[in-house]
Amino acid sequence: MIKNLNGRIAWIFDEPNFDIDLVVGVTNMKIQDIEKLKDLCMINYDLDFKNQVREGDIIIGGENFGYGHPHYPSCRALRALGIKGIIAESFSPGFYRGESTNGFPLIECKGVVETADCWDRFIYDWDTEELNFIDKGIILKSERVPEKTKELIVHGDIITYLQKRRLTP
Amino acid sequence: MGQTIAEKIFSENYNRKVEVGEEKLFSPDIITAYDYPGYIDKYEKQMEELNIHTVKNPEKFLLFIDHFYPAGTSKEQEIHQITRRFSKKYGFKLYEGAGIGHQVISEKGYIKPGQFVVHFDGHISTIGALGAIGMGIRNSMIEAFATEQVSLVVPSTVRINLEGKLLKGVTSRDVFHSIIKQIGPSGCRSSVIEYGGPGLKSLEMDERFTLCNLAMFLGGLSAVMETDEVTHEYLKTHNVKDYVDMYPDKDAEYLHEYTIKLDEVEPVIVIPPTPANTVPISEVLGLSIDHGYIGSCASGRIKDFQQALEILEGRHVAENFRLNAVPTTTQIQLQMSELGLTQKLIKAGAMVQVSSCDFCIGQMGALSDGERSVSTGTLNVTGRMGSSKAEIYTASPYTIAATAINGKITDPRTML
Incomplete structure (x- = not known):
């Protein structure tokens, strides 16, 4: 039995083929220190992300999310900030294999980019495999x-x- | 309903017919990896954590020291020592200094059509040229080390039919990047790419390895090719016997089918910062370039250097242009010498290097701020070959040779 995901949508990467390394920056792949990674996380997108995000939030992704040569620091940083999963139109298989092996929830859901807005509240039910946008019905x-x-x-x-x-x- | 090559391989592996979408435990014929921090050292620790001190079938495991080779620092040598120690403890065969493992594995005769092979690195798909499936499973490699099995959802297959023959100055590298341009970087997402058709027969084995090596940039889990006389000849030369040919059933079902007319492919370049950015060479002609690299697990074989030399021989690389020629394996390095290619490359001003992965990742021959490189390396992302302020353009050996002579991006067809 897996506990439902229940939180807010903290960010939407709507572009296809998003390179996950960009979340902390491709030049920072060798950094192991989790505090440094948290500081770098999303700064190229939203300088205040670290302060706005809270435990239980998720990220939304477009088609083929994680394309390229994905490394692990970006998702480590996201998890450390409280991000509980990524729901995307689809995932690049290498990224999916790597992060799902880390026990990080990755869910493919067609139409999610079009439906989602930042800070929407949602519940994802693992049994019915349904994503419920609470406020939008x-x-x-x-x-x-x-x-x-x-x-995993x-x-x-x-x-x-x-x-x-x-x-x- | 008939089966694709991938479905046949997974059915054979599972000892009964399996369907696309079924989630099963498969038993790789070979489990292979290379020396890299965060991988081999991690597996060693994880095996200890799992209290596993022996494996059932050590002959299934192959390790390679091909990164940080030769070691430039004592810290790099440490990862080699860990790799040696790990191999010795579990009785795994280790190759060191033989070149890039993704190619050495075929050269040493380990790969047969129909096999299923896993590695943490997806470029193991190179072996698809021999009718086998090589799959990069990233950090679930510990599952393979610890249990000799991996959990997998049987993937769908995307069929790519090749027709016609390549024109002068065009290579399989151009073919692969043109396929990305045509069907997009997710065109084969989560599927096995199956190459076949009459055009495949016109491609030499070296060109086939290149096509299969890059599968991940089409979103492919792996790539596999129909076997034919070219495959038979390669396997015979490498003492591989007792295998069956791999081909799909006539009524096999594919997720998608595409046809690529080889004689319509033109030289292309992949512009930074992603392998998804294929453009015709005409869009970047004349761009000044500082550095060239012919090598890597994708392209550093005899055919690649022969193509480059069709342009380089009798000419000299431009002043201040650095051209690294790096054979994929030591065996290829030897062949290059025997065929006189090394001498010709040196005379043309290329620096012929020892076989190593390091040039592809900027560990050797690195780029500095503001520099531009044309490369047959696998990837052109920011910072891949040194400075994050350098630019990498991936292209064919012909294009790199022509560009090296002029110091600016040049259509190789104008120099053949």
Whole structure:
């Protein structure tokens, strides 16, 4: 059982093929310090993002979100600021594999860019796989979420998942 | 309903017919990786954390030291030491100094048609040229190391039919980037790209490796090609026996099908800062360039250097232009010497380097602020080859050679 996502839409990247490295900046990929990454997060888009975002918020993405050679620091920074997932029209497969393995909720949902506005409140129900825009009265059905992706979210990371589900006799 | 090549490979791997969309555990025939901080050192720690001290089938694992090679600092040597230690502990075969693993794996005869291979790096799709599927699974590699299986949703297939023959001065590099231009960078998203058709038969194995290597930039999970006489010859030369040919059923179902007429492809350039930006070479003609690079797992094979030399031989690179020629593997480096290519490249002013991944990632031959490079490296994103204030234009070996001679972007067809 996965707890529903429930929060606000903190940002919308509506362009296709968005390179996730841009969230903290492509020149900052070697930075490991999470406080530095939090400071860099989204500064090229909104200098106040760090202060406005709160626990439970999500990001919306366009088609083929995560295209390119995705690295991990950007999503680490987003998670550290409280972002609980990304809902996009579609994901680039390399990005999807990498971040879903980190237990980060990634949901593909057609029509989300057109429907969403910044700071909309929403609930995503993992059982019905429906995205509910509470204030707009609009419900979008997402693509099916693979079982392994759901298990990784439940367990939080690949190591715990392997320990509990694959390596236990 | 018939099956695509990918569906056949995953069905064979699972020991029963599987359908697109089914989520199953598959058993890779080969699990491979290279030395890179945050990867090999992490796997070593994760295996300890999982309390796994032996693996069931160590012969399935292959590791390569091809980054930071040769090591320039003691810290770089440390990652090599970790890779050696990790290999030794679990009994994995390790290749060091043999060149870029994505190519060495085929050269050493490990790859057979029909295999399923995983790596953390998606450029393992290179092996698709031999009718196998190589898939980059990123940080879920620990799943493969720990369980020798990976969870996967059986992917759909996008078919690309090749027709006709390439014209003079045009390469498979131009073909790949033209496909992106035609169908978009997500045109094969989350699918396996299946190349086939009469035009494929006109492409040499080196050109096929290039086409498969870059699959990720079309959104592909991997790429695979029909096998034919060219495949047979390569496999025979590399002592691979006992394999079956790979081809789709006539009634296979594809997510999309596209036809590419090779004789209509023209030289193109990918402009910074993303591999999605393909433009005809005519749009950037005359742009001054400081640096050139022919190499990488995508393009540093005999055919690439032969193409470059069709322009470079008898000429000399422009003053102040730096041209690095980096063979993909040590075996290719040897062949280049035997064929006299090394000598010709040096006479033309190129710097022929030891095989290594480092030129593609700016670890060696780096760019400084304001410089522009033309490159056969895999990627042109900001900061990939050094300074974040440098620009990378990816192109074919012909275009790089012509540009190196003139110091500005030049249509290679004017010099052939």
